[in-house]
Amino acid sequence: MRNSTLKSRFEDKFIPEPNSGCWIWTGAVWNTTGHVPRGKIVVGRKVQRLAYRVAYELYVGKIAKGLSVCHKCDNPICVNPSHLFLGTSADNMRDKVRKGRAKAGSGYNGKPRSDQITYNQGEANGRSQLTNNQAKLILTSSLPVSKLSEKYGVSRRVINSIKSRRSWKLLSSGDQTCDTRFALI
Template identity: 35%
Template sequence: MDIDKEAFWSKVDIKDTAKECWNWLGAKKPKGYGNLRANKQYLLAHRVSFELANGPIPNGFIVCHTCDNPSCCNPSHLMLGTNKSNSIDMLIKNRQKDKKYAAKGARNGMSKLNEEKVLAIRRDYKAGLKNQYELAEFYGVTQPAIGSILRNKTWRHVNG
């Protein structure tokens, strides 16, 4: 990569510590990512920062922000990842704009329940077949989890 390093770093707000974000001061894309033109092509500032600090980005990898700040160019806040790992990180941190892709319900890898079980919980409780504690024990969750389901605080996307 043929980049004028001095010109590049002059557009970065470099802080005294590696813990702080170093924000891009130049042009930005609508979602906040630094944008620059070099060698007749447009480049993302965080990718340039990563390459200047670490060398070329291997094929199949992207540069991810550990700080979740799109304008950050601090090399210690950048890491290699894949589109899949970046998407999983986005879901875990609930950063997605479209909440229909949120890691809710059965899409949450930590979930012990699925839509069928939630419907059964609501049905059995409404029919008076089991109380919240019995349902919790039967499904291997806590009573507060059952209460949240019954009050539609969780699993509200499941109707039936």
Template identity: 30%
Template sequence: MGRAKLTVSEKFNNRTERNFTTPLINGCHCLDWTGGYSGNGYGWVLDDDKKLKLAHRKHYELTCGSIPSGQLILHACDRRSCVEPSHLRTGTQRDNAADRKARPKKQLTDQQKEEIIKNESPINVIARMYSVSRMEIKLIKGE
């Protein structure tokens, strides 16, 4: 007898974690996806119809409704691991580029970089600890 399959809603309940180290945006800290990740730092979730979906897009659909055709889901927090509905909004590729250009890149101190190099936790855990991308952690670690 196998274990019961989780619905996609149950997966979000079981595979998210409130990140209190992130700033409040729209009254909420980031809600980090703790399930599987793509190589570029976005969460993946297997939908009820057995299709692999980006976690932030699926959570937007579950909590806010359908995504208009041709629209992206943008993060107000600029964190790919975040699925907090109040941090997500629809927008175009042009909106996304403008957001990216307008935000200053987070600068880690030399001490933080040394801590990251020594930290043996999984890459996604370290990235959440420092509120940076998985790619940033991999670059610091030389991977």
């Protein structure tokens, strides 16, 4: 395998998925804390690169400096070049917001901004672990954080973020629309 080309090594590391058309990366992945896994491949002498960027360069062409390779399919381990497109970081963030994958209530850099597209908030956010009703119950509960964490199957950090109003800001503690019939507390 020492004399194999990058393209042949690359093609040994994905499986076409017939339903979505994604080419699922089966090689090594980067899995940094807080991020989804992304495929990686060694190029040259020990240089690790993101597999989807290598896919774009192998099958489509050069990536201009400052551009990101974005996924139409929103599958970060997909390396199908027909699912990839070039865009700026801002384009990628707008795509993320348009598809409802953005963190609720935050700006691109984690701080609120008035000049950006509105993010899906609460349970409408694709990454939400709780319903609006559950978040309201947590906000008004007097149970310890550890108990709430166990009951709702989320981390203590999530509970603390709700209680301190860093997340789920769309809720008001005086909101009486909370349906307690299905409460876990």
